[in-house]
Amino acid sequence: MAPGQTCPYTHRMPRNDARGGHTRGPSIRDVARLAEVSAQTVSRVSTGSDAVRQETRDRVLRAMEQLGYSPNHAARALRDGRFGSIGLLAHRFDRTGESMITDAVLRAAQAEGYGVTLVTVQDAAHDGWTPAANRLRHQTVDGLIIIRSEGHSTEQLALPTGMPVAVSDSRVHGVYPCVVSDELNSSRMAVDHLLSLGHRTVHYVAGPEDSEPARLRRAGWRTGLVQAGAEVPEPHVGDWTADSGYTAGTALAADPEVTAIACANDETAFGVLAALHEAGRRVPEDVSVIGFDDVSLSRFTQPPLTTVKQHFTTIGTQLFRLVMDQIGTPRTAEIPDVTVPTELVLRASTAPPRSASVSRAQTG
Amino acid sequence: MAPGQTCPYTHRMPRNDARGGHTRGPSIRDVARLAEVSAQTVSRVSTGSDAVRQETRDRVLRAMEQLGYSPNHAARALRDGRFGSIGLLAHRFDRTGESMITDAVLRAAQAEGYGVTLVTVQDAAHDGWTPAANRLRHQTVDGLIIIRSEGHSTEQLALPTGMPVAVSDSRVHGVYPCVVSDELNSSRMAVDHLLSLGHRTVHYVAGPEDSEPARLRRAGWRTGLVQAGAEVPEPHVGDWTADSGYTAGTALAADPEVTAIACANDETAFGVLAALHEAGRRVPEDVSVIGFDDVSLSRFTQPPLTTVKQHFTTIGTQLFRLVMDQIGTPRTAEIPDVTVPTELVLRASTAPPRSASVSRAQTG
DNA sequence: TGTTGCTATGTTAACGAGAACAACCCCTGG
DNA sequence: CCAGGGGTTGTTCTCGTTAACATAGCAACA
Known part of the structure; x- marks a missing residue:
């Protein structure tokens, strides 16, 4: 080989162990090499394109399995500008309301092939929600669900335009799509x-x-x-x-x-x-x-x-639905607004007062 | 311009509105153009490299702010093979234990600049954890925390080698790092x-x-x-x-x-x-x-x-720590194992039996 | 004055995937 | 026997970012 020229076969350096133990998994090229096809054919198999001969497809699938291949999410995200994931922003996730909504959002999201990334703000009063939301813009998510329960009402929540969002806070009525109980x-x-x-x-x-x-x-x-x-x-x-x-x-x-x-x-x-x-x-x-x-x-x-x-579960499901609707179609002028009904559950902790002599005839 | 040649200025097609309303944000190149520097210089500013003249840095920062730029996470993840995010796998997130651990993990993760992505398995008995964990391999995470509480013990949890992981389940003692209460x-x-x-x-x-x-x-x-x-x-x-x-x-x-x-x-x-x-x-x-x-x-x-x-919070914090330790340094032979102490909290629901005539002299 | 050495900036290539296009196969029909 | 066409497969290019390398500018110094 001429001096000053790079050998094409040693060109790609193995850099797998570069970052502390965690190796990169097999790439589409590794699969291609093993199956003796081009990377594009592997891609076709993994996206379910039909233009692949059955025999070739099998060969590729076998190679995938053998290597334990699964497509790199970051590469896909970069290519098509979508992350397949939505963000869920709340103060805390260890209380009944938040955790039930979280669970419901997660199930709804997974059913549609979306992931859920959690975000908190340490101090809502100080930091505010906006920076956290902004950080997510290019970060990892295609949409954002915000559960606000504490936080100063004076702070206006400003989100990057075009970011699909749904908020569980009635203060954003008419500004962002929202889902709340009445x-x-x-x-x-x-x-x-x-x-x-x-x-x-x-x-x-x-x-x-x-x-x-x-x-x-x-x-x-x-x-x-x-x-x-x-x-x-x-x-x-x-x-x-x-x-x-x-x-x-x-x-x-x-x-x-x-x-x-x-x-x-x-x-x-x-x-x-x-x-x-x-x-x-x-x-x-x-x-x-x-x-x-x-x-x-x-x-x-x-x-x-x-x-x-x-109905926390319903709230969670609806929040996800509102975000998905925005991801699917261009934004409409109408800002949707969902009110989830509540119901009075009568148990044994309420009763007429003992001295219930005063009859209140009002019924309106 | 010669025929058959692409005009360098119209080369990049506007494809922002391609995918239903959600536009791609400004890229590093947009910032570079506005600040009249190269993309690399913008990159240097956003990674905090010191080899940038103060005046240039300011110009870039101004451009970033003006455009509302923030670096694309997918591109970074693709480039350096890290996602800056860990996965949290559990059956459900709406119960006390899981939600408290989740909250603790999230706080610990955010403190170190990591995100947290939630994953559930619909039916652990049927699907098992392994496919879900595998899907995450290239998906979005650098590490994985698994909270197993239900699930058939017969199923052995097999994870991709090299994936940093911490499990809250004593059944994986000696196989994966784990954190449990005694x-x-x-x-x-x-x-x-x-x-x-x-x-x-x-x-x-x-x-x-x-x-x-x-x-x-x-x-x-x-x-x-x-x-x-x-x-x-x-x-x-x-x-x-x-x-x-x-x-x-x-x-x-x-x-x-x-x-x-x-x-x-x-x-x-x-x-x-x-x-x-x-x-x-x-x-x-x-x-x-x-x-x-x-x-x-x-x-x-x-x-x-x-x-x-x-101490659920401690469990969550420790789980995150174990995962981080694996991300930071090459894996050691020793598989760490943390037992979080519990404590007896005496309140008023226990007392000697009324007929406590039979004295039990045994003490240990 | 030319070399060395530094700093600030630009250029190139690559990460993994997939759309668009090109090329090839083999079969059919004129 | 060759043109045309459908079915498969390969090539090229790009997404946004950054490491590595290349280069330009300038100061210090023999």
Whole structure:
């Protein structure tokens, strides 16, 4: 071989062990070599093109299996500008709502051959969602699902244009496609239930101030009371946890006037229940308690918890659907908006107050 | 221009709107053109190389910002054979253990600049984990964390060689790096606690037969009884749910001989508690109940549940660490194995039996 | 003044896959 | 016997990025 010329056969350096133990898998070329065909033919087999003779196809398939080949996702993504994956952005994934939605999104996505990549923001108040979303733009995803529950409402969520997105937060109504439960009316429904049992008013243990669902649920409670002409007591502000419910419940238990308590969510209600029990106030004889969410354990409290059921799985499925619709077709002017219905689940934690002499004839 | 020659300026076709609305973002070349430098210089800026004059760097950064550029992840992944992402494989993500581990893994991963991609298998018994894991090989991940809880133990998990992996399943001891709680001894600890209170024996509500943790916890319970010379009653087999605990609890409540019940997990214990309460058997006066996991709500049952605390967050963090260690350095012969300690959390659901006349002097 | 040595920048090639096109086979029909 | 055509297979090129190498500019120094 002439000096200064590169030998074509030693040209490709083996660089498999370059990056700490993790070797690159076999490529389409390795398969091609083994099957004695061109790379393109291998590609045809792996994309399911029909223009391959049966015998050739078998040979290629055998080679693939022998090498344990599977197509490189990054190369495909680079080539066709799609990642086959969607991002799921939330504060945390270890709570009932988020984890159920996550599971549902994942199942829906996998059914359509999409992957799901998780993203959190450490401090939503400080970092905000936008940078995280932006980082994802070229990163790895074709679309984005955002579950916002805490976060300052002042911050406007700005996403790269053209990025398919679905948000579970009613604050983006009309800006981004969104899927939510009808928090406000559901909460009102809970209050109406208690009022219709004869309670004079309903006390409230709210969620954190910076949470939109918490705000809506609280507004629903208030509206229910106001429309019924009932007194509106000062709500106790919690943070979704049973702990905060316990604290609020302890205070409420001390007030003999309290006969009905609505809670921002079930966990809070669990804490309230524990506090009432500890204080010797019976549920529902002395005090009625109602929750929100219908987590799986709500059937097993003592007494079983009356609550408003949220269909998290449906929310997750719908969120994915909205994103997929945008990936499939050019964006329409119409911004879709899905409200997932809730339902009142009557169990044993609510009952008429003992002194239910005052009949409330109102029915509207 | 000579015929048959392609005009260099119209060469690149605009194909942005090709795939349904979602346009490709600006590429490194767009930035280069705007900043009037070469693509390589842009690359140098975005990888933080120092060999760029300050003035040039500023010009490039300005161009990046103006175009909203961010580097294409697929291209980078293709180029250096890394995806900057790890896979997390589990049956479901909507239960306490899985969701807490998921959240911990995600936080640890993000802290090191890694993404997390979720994967489930629809039917582990049928599909098995291996195909799912294999699909991930070239797919999108540099490493893999597997949370196995159900799945037939007969199936051996075979992973592509060289794929960094960490498994939360003691069945792969010595085969793959793994992180687990010491289920067996923890469960024994729970039984010992009850026996030491004076109970003659401890009844058991087990997890599903095809779950390894369930099997270990059950074995721990049995060992505890056998070593203490106590009678070993037939366990009730549940499926981790409060529902199954309720069913078992109803049966157990009917047997006046039963004074102590250990449960495969907290949810099951919640069901048992509900059944006992409904049957009029008091806890802990008539029957002691102990759980496993220490989910957040366990403090708020009536009475508060004595249980064995699992540190899910630690498990998640450790799993990620084990995977990272393999990505960073060539694989060592030693297969690491982490056992995360548990602790007995004493609350109010366990107490000596009422007829605690039989003193058990044994101590170990 | 020409060589050396450095810094800043540009050029080339390659990562793996697949669309577009070219080329080849073999068979049929004029 | 050769043109035409369908069925298979191979070649080329590109996606966006960056390592490796090449080059240009300039200062220091003998």
